[in-house]
Amino acid sequence: MKPDLTSEFLGIHSPNPFWLASAPPTDRAINVDRAFQAGWGGVVWKTLGIDPPVVNVNGPRYGFWQGDNHRVQGFSNIELISDRPIAINLKEIAEIKKRWPDRAMVVSVMFPLEDAIWAEWLPLIEATGADGIELNLGCPHGMSERGMGSAMGQAPELVEAVTRLAKQHTRLPVIVKLTPNVTDITWSAAAAYAGGADAVSLINTINSIVGVDLDQMAPLPTVDGRGTHGGYCGPAVKPIALNMVAEIARNPQFGHLPISGIGGITHWRDAAEFMALGATNVQVCTAVMLYGFRIIDELTEGLQTWMQEKNYSRLGDFTGQAITNVVDWNLLNLNYVSKANIDEGRCIGCGRCHIACEDTSHQAIGRVVDSGRYRVRAEDCVGCNLCLAVCPVDDCIRMEQMTSGTDPRTGLEIASEAANWNQHPNNPLNHIAARSGIGKEE
Amino acid sequence: MITEIILDSDLLETKFRPLETSLSADAVLVESERCYYCYDAPCVAACPTDIDIPGFIRALAIGQPSRAADRILQANPLGASCSRVCPVETLCEQACVRQHENGGPVPIGQLQKFAMKKLSTRNDLSSNSRISGAGTKVAVVGAGPAGMTAATLLAQAGFTVDVFESQAVPGGLNESGIAAYKMLDDAAQWEASRVLSHPGIHLHTGMALGKKLFLSQLCEDYAGVLLALGLQGQQKMQIPGEELQGVFSAVPYIARMRRQEPVPVGQRVVVIGGGMTAIDIAVQVRLLGAEEVHICYRRGPEAMGASLHEQMLAKEQGVFIHHYLRPVSIAGRDGTCERICLQPTQVLNDQLQDVGDPLTWSVDQVFVAIGQQLQATRWASDIPELAVNLRGKIQVDGEARTSLEGVWAAGDCASMSEDLTVHAVADAKVAVASMMATLAKAARKTA
Numbered sequence: 011m012k013p014d015l016t017s018e019f020l021g022i023h024s025p026n027p028f029w030l031a032s033a034p035p036t037d038r039a040i041n042v043d044r045a046f047q048a049g050w051g052g053v054v055w056k057t058l059g060i061d062p063p064v065v066n067v068n069g070p071r072y073g074f075w076q077g078d079n080h081r082v083q084g085f086s087n088i089e090l091i092s093d094r095p096i097a098i099n100l101k102e103i104a105e106i107k108k109r110w111p112d113r114a115m116v117v118s119v120m121f122p123l124e125d126a127i128w129a130e131w132l133p134l135i136e137a138t139g140a141d142g143i144e145l146n147l148g149c150p151h152g153m154s155e156r157g158m159g160s161a162m163g164q165a166p167e168l169v170e171a172v173t174r175l176a177k178q179h180t181r182l183p184v185i186v187k188l189t190p191n192v193t194d195i196t197w198s199a200a201a202a203y204a205g206g207a208d209a210v211s212l213i214n215t216i217n218s219i220v221g222v223d224l225d226q227m228a229p230l231p232t233v234d235g236r237g238t239h240g241g242y243c244g245p246a247v248k249p250i251a252l253n254m255v256a257e258i259a260r261n262p263q264f265g266h267l268p269i270s271g272i273g274g275i276t277h278w279r280d281a282a283e284f285m286a287l288g289a290t291n292v293q294v295c296t297a298v299m300l301y302g303f304r305i306i307d308e309l310t311e312g313l314q315t316w317m318q319e320k321n322y323s324r325l326g327d328f329t330g331q332a333i334t335n336v337v338d339w340n341l342l343n344l345n346y347v348s349k350a351n352i353d354e355g356r357c358i359g360c361g362r363c364h365i366a367c368e369d370t371s372h373q374a375i376g377r378v379v380d381s382g383r384y385r386v387r388a389e390d391c392v393g394c395n396l397c398l399a400v401c402p403v404d405d406c407i408r409m410e411q412m413t414s415g416t417d418p419r420t421g422l423e424i425a426s427e428a429a430n431w432n433q434h435p436n437n438p439l440n441h442i443a444a445r446s447g448i449g450k451e452e
Numbered sequence: 453m454i455t456e457i458i459l460d461s462d463l464l465e466t467k468f469r470p471l472e473t474s475l476s477a478d479a480v481l482v483e484s485e486r487c488y489y490c491y492d493a494p495c496v497a498a499c500p501t502d503i504d505i506p507g508f509i510r511a512l513a514i515g516q517p518s519r520a521a522d523r524i525l526q527a528n529p530l531g532a533s534c535s536r537v538c539p540v541e542t543l544c545e546q547a548c549v550r551q552h553e554n555g556g557p558v559p560i561g562q563l564q565k566f567a568m569k570k571l572s573t574r575n576d577l578s579s580n581s582r583i584s585g586a587g588t589k590v591a592v593v594g595a596g597p598a599g600m601t602a603a604t605l606l607a608q609a610g611f612t613v614d615v616f617e618s619q620a621v622p623g624g625l626n627e628s629g630i631a632a633y634k635m636l637d638d639a640a641q642w643e644a645s646r647v648l649s650h651p652g653i654h655l656h657t658g659m660a661l662g663k664k665l666f667l668s669q670l671c672e673d674y675a676g677v678l679l680a681l682g683l684q685g686q687q688k689m690q691i692p693g694e695e696l697q698g699v700f701s702a703v704p705y706i707a708r709m710r711r712q713e714p715v716p717v718g719q720r721v722v723v724i725g726g727g728m729t730a731i732d733i734a735v736q737v738r739l740l741g742a743e744e745v746h747i748c749y750r751r752g753p754e755a756m757g758a759s760l761h762e763q764m765l766a767k768e769q770g771v772f773i774h775h776y777l778r779p780v781s782i783a784g785r786d787g788t789c790e791r792i793c794l795q796p797t798q799v800l801n802d803q804l805q806d807v808g809d810p811l812t813w814s815v816d817q818v819f820v821a822i823g824q825q826l827q828a829t830r831w832a833s834d835i836p837e838l839a840v841n842l843r844g845k846i847q848v849d850g851e852a853r854t855s856l857e858g859v860w861a862a863g864d865c866a867s868m869s870e871d872l873t874v875h876a877v878a879d880a881k882v883a884v885a886s887m888m889a890t891l892a893k894a895a896r897k898t899a
Contacts, residue, residue: 078485079482079485080481358549358550358552358553359490359494359549360488360490360491360493360549361490361491361492361493362488362489362490362491364491364492365491365492377492382494402488
């Protein structure tokens with residue numbers, strides 16, 4: 011039987027865990043209708059604000075960083091929240107929800123911190139039949155200058171206050187969308203939790219200048235010779251998002267808060283990684299902007315194929331499974347020893363690993379004179395992984411664990427038991443503890 | 453039937469342009485990003501002139517093709533013509549670590565060609581030069597690939613260089629001996645005039661050694677002399693009928709064609725030889741209207757001087773390549789060739805042997821492309837001490853020094869390697885390095 015992709019988030023059901031994030035793809039009924047036809051599990055409607063609507067620039071809204079073969083790695087935007095009257099949005103939301111009752115419909119909002127406004131509009135949103143509210147506390151440009159968006163999200167006391175305000179005026183579940191433009195994401199999550207949030211979603215976009223037009227001497231995207239900081243997203247931000255999701259998921263106070271994972275998700279594997287770190291579902295934006303709604307097929311079928319291979323029958327089988335393996339550095343096993351090993355049959359002799367190791371690591375890779383291939387000297391290899399990063403050939407270099415014998419680099423025997431920094435003789439805290447008798451058992 | 457043809461720009465565009473392969477700017481980005489930027493890269497080791505291939509490709513990938521061109525020129529002043537005529541599939545591209553991967557090697561030759569076309573027009577040949585030469589006068593005889601390279605390097609080092617060229621225009625075989633379809637857009641002249649425009653270089657055309665110019669005099673007038681005069685004589689088949697009308701040496705014929713002089717093109721053409729020149733002449737006459745063109749080579753495909761790529765190109769153009777056939781005689785009527793007699797051969801224990809009965813084909817044109825020779829007696833009679841080796845080339849040591857003090861030789865007139873432009877450039881680099889070291893030592897002694 012095929013693995014079950016049906017998803018439940020705060021009691022909101024969707025046929026799969028893939029929602030479209032609040033962004034240009036969810037701006038209007040025509041887009042959302044196409045998305046649902048393509049098979050998306052849900053949407054978070056483009057953020058609503060109070061009338062009069064905001065005004066967008068009429069020049070370029072997007073800037074981008076392209077990697078090999080013109081593939082966009084990082085994407086930046088200076089678009090604002092919905093630039094249409096709120097009433098039109100509400101009408102379309104109601105129509106779409108009616109047409110697609112099995113799909114998740116969450117409405118993103120960004121209102122000033124005034125009770126009357128929330129009291130007026132949240133019931134009207136509820137009346138559309140929407141399933142939930144998402145608070146946009148993250149938008150880093152345009153709105154933040156008006157005291158909203160990330161201006162709220164960067165101040166924990168405001169996060170708490172706005173969450174509380176929203177909760178007072180709606181029975182719908184409230185998801186607080188967090189901005190990554192903070193020093194510690196757990197402060198924001200703690201504030202949302204304290205304000206009564208039902209869930210958090212993260213990350214919103216990152217403050218960025220995606221590039222500089224060196225002819226115009228202005229940031230990209232450039233509007234009439236000037237630019238402004240934009241919100242960065244796309245594959246480049248995924249590592250930042252994964253870390254922030256994990257930091258929240260492994261927090262003992264509020265780690266149980268449901269998380270909707272966002273940040274550069276392009277392929278099914280990205281989604282699986284977010285979910286392994288504790289996200290219940292995921293939201294996608296940049297990838298559909300670059301490739302269209304059709305990628306939902308790759309996401310669902312890809313995830314299902316992998317689940318089948320791993321014998322996972324439902325999403326809950328793997329959700330959060332990686333959380334306990336995310337630890338602080340001082341809990342890593344310092345007795346674990348691995349060495350790089352180059353498969354000389356696969357090596358093409360490009361020398362990339364050699365020069366990387368020779369110039370910037372531990373001079374552990376040399377050329378084999380006769381073959382022109384490269385070989386690792388275990389006595390110099392610290393197992394750093396740099397050679398894997400630069401090798402252009404699949405499966406040519408592998409990190410291999412030493413399980414017995416002596417590490418030829420240190421001359422130390424491979425220990426069978428784990429030991430971390432807290433137990434290490436070089437740790438100054440251990441000396442203090444030993445001297446003062448702290449931690450000694452009676 | 454013989455047709456007189458002038459290879460004008462219309463014919464070049466309609467007949468030869470379609471053979472040109474080049475990458476679009478977009479494709480250059482994609483292909484240059486395929487380069488792994490190898491360390492101690494095998495492609496560089498395979499390039500006789502040591503072009504920093506990963507370095508110039510990296511400049512292309514970041515969108516600076518003219519910097520890529522500069523990088524190429526640092527190692528090889530003739531980077532443009534080399535990108536057009538190098539058999540890259542047996543040199544850099546064969547060594548590419550992606551050779552056996554999907555998509556094959558990085559198309560280094562095409563990338564180099566693209567970069568060289570984007571060379572900025574500013575003449576920076578004199579920039580950041582070391583002034584070791586300090587005005588010392590040196591002579592370079594011959595303005596072909598080896599001579600142009602040497603003149604450039606010497607001028608960049610501050611020498612005053614007099615270049616003597618027997619023809620009316622510089623370029624050597626690049627100008628006269630290579631198929632026109634490889635040098636479209638006047639590429640050879642463009643390169644020659646750019647290279648020779650260095651203020652330290654003075655070009656004297658129409659100056660053939662042994663006629664207006666004498667080696668003994670050059671030795672007296674200049675601190676150093678580099679002979680880069682190529683090969684002037686055409687190798688003969690030494691068979692009956694070679695003198696008949698319709699029998700041509702390939703190189704002078706190509707030269708006439710390149711000069712847009714009228715040349716005759718036959719209908720049934722036989723080309724004798726197995727090198728690049730044989731392919732060049734065969735493809736050209738085929739494109740210009742010859743009905744049948746047969747290349748006959750006395751040994752097997754592996755022994756051919758023409759690369760596999762060149763052989764493929766010829767076959768794609770409908771040229772027939774016959775191996776193990778050697779010419780025996782040419783017969784004619786009224787002084788014009790009509791038939792060629794060819795003897796099948798085989799190679800046994802490395803020895804070429806005749807096997808079976810000779811064939812007779814009717815032909816109206818025969819091209820001889822079996823190489824060129826030095827003919828030193830014609831131009832070096834004033835200095836009989838100049839040693840010539842058994843292969844009929846100027847004898848040089850590992851530093852390109854001849855038997856005469858103060859005289860170096862490079863390029864086809866001395867080279868023992870394949871007669872490729874890129875080898876001529878590499879030889880010239882060796883000769884110039886030796887010349888500069890010798891002259892510097894001499895300068896220290898007198899100081």
